[in-house]
Amino acid sequence: MHYDAIIIGASMSGLAAGIRLAYFDKRVLILERHYAYGGLNSYYRQDGHEFDVGLHAVTNFCDPNDRSAPLSKLLRQLRLTREDFDLRPQSYSQIKFPGIALNFSNDFALLEEQVARQFPKSADNFRKFVEDLREFNDTDLSKPYASARKTLQDRLDDPLLIEMLLCPIMYYGSAEPHDMDFTQFVTMFKSLFLEGFGRPPEGVRKIIKALVKKYRAVGGQIKMKSGVAKINIDADRMRGVTLDTGETLTADNIFSSAGYVETMALCGDKAKQPPPEETGAVSFVESIAVLDTKPKELGHDATIVFFNNAKTFTYAPPKELVDLTSGVVCSPNNYQDHDRLPNGIFRVTWLASPSAWSKLSESAYKDATAQCNEHVLKTLNSYIPSGTERLVCTDMFTPRTIERYTGHRNGAVYGSPTKRRDGCTPIKNLYICGTDQGFLGIVGAMLSGITVANLHVLSKA
Amino acid sequence: MGDLNVKKVILEIISIVAPDADLSDVKTDVRLRDQLEMDSMDFLDIVMELRKRYKIEVPKEDYQMLASLDSCVEYLAPKFAALSPA
Numbered sequence: 343m344h345y346d347a348i349i350i351g352a353s354m355s356g357l358a359a360g361i362r363l364a365y366f367d368k369r370v371l372i373l374e375r376h377y378a379y380g381g382l383n384s385y386y387r388q389d390g391h392e393f394d395v396g397l398h399a400v401t402n403f404c405d406p407n408d409r410s411a412p413l414s415k416l417l418r419q420l421r422l423t424r425e426d427f428d429l430r431p432q433s434y435s436q437i438k439f440p441g442i443a444l445n446f447s448n449d450f451a452l453l454e455e456q457v458a459r460q461f462p463k464s465a466d467n468f469r470k471f472v473e474d475l476r477e478f479n480d481t482d483l484s485k486p487y488a489s490a491r492k493t494l495q496d497r498l499d500d501p502l503l504i505e506m507l508l509c510p511i512m513y514y515g516s517a518e519p520h521d522m523d524f525t526q527f528v529t530m531f532k533s534l535f536l537e538g539f540g541r542p543p544e545g546v547r548k549i550i551k552a553l554v555k556k557y558r559a560v561g562g563q564i565k566m567k568s569g570v571a572k573i574n575i576d577a578d579r580m581r582g583v584t585l586d587t588g589e590t591l592t593a594d595n596i597f598s599s600a601g602y603v604e605t606m607a608l609c610g611d612k613a614k615q616p617p618p619e620e621t622g623a624v625s626f627v628e629s630i631a632v633l634d635t636k637p638k639e640l641g642h643d644a645t646i647v648f649f650n651n652a653k654t655f656t657y658a659p660p661k662e663l664v665d666l667t668s669g670v671v672c673s674p675n676n677y678q679d680h681d682r683l684p685n686g687i688f689r690v691t692w693l694a695s696p697s698a699w700s701k702l703s704e705s706a707y708k709d710a711t712a713q714c715n716e717h718v719l720k721t722l723n724s725y726i727p728s729g730t731e732r733l734v735c736t737d738m739f740t741p742r743t744i745e746r747y748t749g750h751r752n753g754a755v756y757g758s759p760t761k762r763r764d765g766c767t768p769i770k771n772l773y774i775c776g777t778d779q780g781f782l783g784i785v786g787a788m789l790s791g792i793t794v795a796n797l798h799v800l801s802k803a
Numbered sequence: 804m805g806d807l808n809v810k811k812v813i814l815e816i817i818s819i820v821a822p823d824a825d826l827s828d829v830k831t832d833v834r835l836r837d838q839l840e841m842d843s844m845d846f847l848d849i850v851m852e853l854r855k856r857y858k859i860e861v862p863k864e865d866y867q868m869l870a871s872l873d874s875c876v877e878y879l880a881p882k883f884a885a886l887s888p889a
Contacts, residue, residue, distance in 0.1 A: 418844075419848070423822075
């Protein structure tokens with residue numbers, strides 16, 4: 343069978359690319375190895391409870407009248423409406439370091455006021471810096487790498503303020519330990535602080551289902567449980583794919599959301615393989631406590647808390663299994679209009695060491711996950727003292743779970759530290775989309791699929 | 804197809820490409836980009852919709868001809884006329 347485009351992965355970026363191409367009458371096939379949609383942002387049901395993987399917050403929450411905001415653009419491009427995603431705004435969130443906290447919400451004035459109060463000497467510099475960020479063109483695909491940490495040191499003089507700003511931004515998108523690209527920092531700063539957080543009451547499934555429905559409605563085809571064993575190359579041209587079943591398919595273009603390193607590996611020895619340092623190493627564990635009441639009823643009303651309990655903030659894969667000194671606490675009930683959620687949810691995410699997790703035997707793995715569940719209860723206890731009495735169950739995922747379900751090596755949810763913004767690979771007609779393009783967050787994932795479809799197929803015809 | 808109809812077709816396409824745009828008072832001689840906050844992605848979509856719906860091709864070097872409603876009509880009327888000889 344021949345297609346105009348084959349898309350590897352029924353991920354948000356893959357589905358978005360698929361919608362664009364199929365809407366404009368291209369013959370498109372999405373191949374997904376797994377039985378669930380979504381890729382790095384997915385969902386599952388366990389013991390009668392609904393869980394999200396990935397999504398804490400849809401960043402880029404914006405006013406419907408802001409037509410130039412990324413979320414508005416992507417809805418237009420996908421011919422979807424705001425109702426299709428059903429996003430409800432956060433209450434407020436917090437960056438919490440020893441002895442100091444900065445609150446922020448979808449109204450940027452709150453963060454500005456908090457910075458002015460906690461860091462009076464830096465208030466002016468911060469205001470000027472933010473004005474420059476607003477004007478910074480972070481969508482320019484050709485901007486060279488610049489260290490965000492260094493740029494921040496040049497612009498803001500207080501090291502603590504710099505660490506507090508980096509903490510949520512790194513946690514929500516940096517594939518690089520200790521630092522990140524300044525352009526990516528700006529994209530994230532805008533999406534987290536200048537825009538904000540939203541979530542559909544149904545969770546990420548609402549968004550994924552809307553994408554799948556649209557993709558099918560415009561004539562796109564999907565094969566689930568259909569893994570790609572090999573991308574077939576002829577000289578420097580892609581010809582098609584061979585599936586795990588041995589079936590071969592040909593295509594004019596391939597868009598792969600499998601990750602850059604993973605995609606090149608599918609091409610085999612004929613393609614130049616990237617060096618090992620291009621494989622992502624930043625991954626996380628997340629433990630989830632389900633409560634029989636809402637966190638708000640027990641006095642915890644923040645939507646997300648980014649915490650660091652150590653003297654210095656370190657964003658890097660730890661030597662041990664999990665680094666408990668910093669992390670993210672997410673309480674989805676604390677978005678507005680989320681009263682219909684049947685249970686209280688308290689999720690804690692920590693940095694994890696993919697290599698340490700991968701070495702564990704099955705029994706040691708079981709012990710390690712049990713320990714993480716102990717940690718989530720301790721954290722729950724420190725935020726909500728009576729929380730553990732209201733516990734229904736716990737669940738968790740590790741770098742191993744992420745690798746098993748998404749194929750991303752090391753369970754590196756933000757992919758390779760080397761980003762390819764235009765999606766190009768050394769092989770003609772083979773493109774990547776998704777996290778390795780460096781467009782961050784859920785809105786970024788969808789925009790990445792849209793941009794590669796536009797750039798490499800639709801604007802060429 | 805007459806000029807009025809070409810204008811109607813373009814406005815219809817804009818309402819598909821940018822359903823959140825207010826089309827109640829579009830000035831025909833002002834750049835669409837300026838009055839409707841449309842970006843390059845939206846313009847690509849106008850071109851793509853013309854191809855999808857009417858099989859009309861607009862090459863990249865002619866995108867500028869779609870700047871305002873007036874210039875759209877001027878540029879597209881002959882193309883529409885060529886489609887329907889009646």
